[in-house]
Amino acid sequence: MIRIHLASIFVSDQSKALDFYTRVLGLEARQDIAMGDGNRWLTVGNPGAPGVELLLEPAGHPAVGPFRDALVSDGIPATQLAVDDLDAEHERLTGLGVAFVQPPMDFGPVAVAVIDDTVGNLIQLAQMKG
């Protein structure tokens, strides 16, 4: 059986990204391996739950800039993270200075919002209901 164990996003600064994804968002640091040229194999995971990891990948490849600029210009998130209570996270994260490009919107079975991860990406937060 093939399973998803890693997803990746490009980040413009790995140290800043690690701080945002752990201290601010609350994910857990997992792997941090030097890969040369100052680049790291840097992953975060769900708190207290081994399994799928998010790779915070260096954005040095020349194609990354235009690719991300086009997505961010149209407000398109790089990926989606789940939350239990979107309104509570909106309040908590706003208090921590996180910019919401899209405030919480309720669509019945799902409520979504979009934040700026400060390292070049928009990230959608989703609360699945029922």
Next chain:
Amino acid sequence: MGKPSLACKPGLAYRGRVADVYDALAAPARRAILDVLTVRDDQSLFEITTRLLGDHGISLTRQAVSQHLAVLEEAGLVSSRRQGRTRLHTLDTRPLRAIARRWPDKESS
């Protein structure tokens, strides 16, 4: 094919602009986009596309929404600006006033 030039007669040029508003309003999808933009100012293309589906059950590609927004912006019904790296769109109802002035509401006058 360019539009016929009306620039020599300011009054006609003004009417040309209003005609664009009628064209812009003629498409149901564009009217739905204007509905979406009444919810709040400064929406990205992604947010507009999401709200069209979530609130109106209208499934359009981002490319289609982008083209409709271009028509609405051309008609002056939508303005856009960059905030940071994201382009945000806002409803501008001023062109609708020209229509209201042309056919004033009898009850409110």
